[in-house]
Amino acid sequence: MSELTFTLLRLGYLVLLWVFVLSAVAVLRRDLAARVADRTERRRRDDAGTPARKAAAGASPAAPPPPARGGSSPTRLVVTAGPLTGTTLPLGASSILIGRSPACTLVLDDDYSSSRHARIFPQGDDWYVEDLGSTNGTFLGDHQVQGPTPLPPGVGVQIGRSVVELQG
C-alpha cells in the first residue's frame, strides 16, 4: 500500500471518530429541540382545548370576565404555568391550600412560593382566593390579592412562578 493511501486511511479513521462524536452531539441537540417543541405544542393544545380559556381570550384582556354565577360552576383547578404545568385537582366543597409545604393540598415544587402560600375556597356558589402572608404575594392579573378576592373561572392566579386557574 502506498504512503498516500496509508496517510489517507490514518486521517480518515480520525475523521470517522469525530463524525461519531459530532453526530452524537447532534442527537443531543435534536433531543433538546424536540423537547422544547413538544412542550410548546402541549401548551397550545391545552389552550385550545379549554372552553374557559377561549372565553377568557374572547373577552377584553384587561378586564377579567365577570364571575360565572349559577349553572357553570368550576369543577377543577388547573396549573397552567410553572413547574407543575398540566396538574389538575378536582374541586370539592372544601378549600385548597397551595404552597410548598407537604401538608398543602396542592404541593408546588416552586422556589418562589411560600410554604403556605395561598388558599382557594368556596363560599356559596363562588370561589375566593386569599393570600396567606406569602413572601412574594399572590396576584390576580396585575393586582396583588389583599384579603379574600372572588376568583371567577378562567382567571389565572399567579403564585410564585406558577399560575393556577379554575376551569369548568
Next chain:
Amino acid sequence: MSAVVAEAAVGRTVEPHERRPARLAELFLLVLALAAGIGAFAMVGRATTGDLPEGFWVASGMLAGVALVGHVVLRIRAPWADQVILPAVVLLNGLGLATILRLQLSGARNMVGADAASNAVYSLLGALVAFALLWFLGDHRRLRRFTYTAMIVGLALVSLPLIPGLGQEINGARIWVSVAGMSMQPAEFAKIAFAVFFAGYLVSNRDTLALAGKKVLGLQLPRVRDLGPILIVWAASLGVLVFERDLGTSLLFFGLFVAMLYLATERSSWVLIGLLLFGVGAFAAANLFPHVNARMEVWLHPFDAELYDRVGGSFQIVQGLFALGAGGLFGTGWGEGYPQRVPYAFSDFIYTSIGEELGLTGLLALLLVYLLIVQRGLRTSLAVRDGFGKLLAGGLAFVMALQVFVVVGGITRIIPLTGLTLPFMAQGGSSLLANWIVVALLLRISDSARRPSALPVRGQVAPGGATHEPIVVGSAGTTPDGRPTGTPASGTPLPRRTPVNGGPTEIIAPQPETPKGEHS
C-alpha cells in the same frame, strides 16, 4: 381484584397515545461505532500481518451482535432510554479490543499478558449480563428494596481479597480474588453496590442530614448520629483499601460518597468536609505508607535518573509520556507505533497506546465519548422523577467521570498515578462486567426519565387533603365590602398571647366562627 390492579398497572406503563421512539438515531450511531471498531480491527491486522487479523470475522461479528442485540432489547424493553449511551459504549469497547489485539500481535515480551480473545469473551459476557438486567429489571426503583443488602454486599466484596487463601497480591496491591483459576477484582462490583446503598439510604435520610444540625461559619453541619451508617461504610471501605494498598479504588469510593452526599443534601459543606478529610488522609498516607510515598515521588520527579531505573520507579509513566509525545497531533496510525514499550500498555496504560497511534485528535474524541456518557447520566439524573433514581444515576455517572479522570490524570501526571482501569477499554473481566452493569442501570433509569408520564408529574395531593374542611385561623367575620374572611391576609394583626395580671397567659380569643355559607 388483583387482576384489575395488574391491568391498571399495565395501562399506566403503556401509553397508547404517545408514539414509541423509533430509535433511529441510536441505529445510525451504532453503525458509525461499529465502523470505527471493525475498521480498527482491519487496520491493526493490515499493519502488523499485512492481512486481516486472525479471528477478524468472529470479533467483528461479535461486536455487531452485541450492538444489534442491545438495540433490539432497548427497543422492546426500554424504548425511551437514551440513544447515545449504547453506541458510545460499543465504540469504546471496540477501540479497546482493537488496541489489545494490536499489542498482542506485536509479540513483544512484556505484552504476553495481552489477550484479546479472552477480553472479547468478557465483553460479550458483560453485554449479555447488561441486556439481561435491562430485560428483567423493569423498574430501577425495585433496587431500593436492597439498600442495606447492597451495603453488606459492598462491604463483603471489598473485604474479600483480605481473606487468606482467597485473596491474591499482584504488583503490591491485594485487590484480587482467585477462585478455581478464575481471578476477579471485587472492588469493581462494590462500586455499584455502594452506589445503590447510598442512593437508597440518602433518599430516606437526606432531610435530617441537610437540615438537622448546627450551623458553623455559615456551613450547615450534620449531626453525628445521622452520619452513623455513612461513616461506618466510609471508614470500613477506606480502611480495607488502605490494607489492600489500592489507592485508586479508595479514591473512587471516597469521591462517590462525597458526590452523592452533595447530590442528596445540596450542602456545599459536604464538599468542603470531603476535601478536608481527603487532604488530611492524603497527607497521612503519604507519610505513613512507603508505597504511597513512592507514588508521590514518581509523580513529582519522574525524570530523575535514579527514580527512572528503580524497580517500580517512574519507568512506566515516563515511557507513557514518550508514547503520547510520539503520537503527536494525529498519531502514527493503527499498528505503526511502538506502544508495546510501555509496561501494561494493554490494561492500566491503554490510554497511551491510543494516544500514540491516534494522536491527540483521537484522544480528544475518546474523552468526548466518555463525556457524552457521563453527560447523559447526569441529564438522566436531572430528568428522572424519583429521588432514588436521581441519586443512583448521578452517583454512577459521577463515578465513571471520576474514574476516567483518575486514570487519565495519573497517566498525564496531573495527579499521582493510581492503579485504576479505563472503563470499557482496559483489559480486565471484572472492570468490563461491572461497567456494562453500570450502563444497563443508566439506560434503565433514563428510560423511566424520558418516558412520557400521566400528569400530575411532581405535584401531589396530600392524602385526604382535598376533603379537609378549611382551617379557619383568624376572625371569621366580613370585610367592610361584604367579603368573607378566613385566615388573615398578610398585614392583618394576629391575636397575641398577652400576660394578664402576671398570671398564666391566655389567648385573646377570636370572635366565634360564623357558619359557612352565611354570606352567599
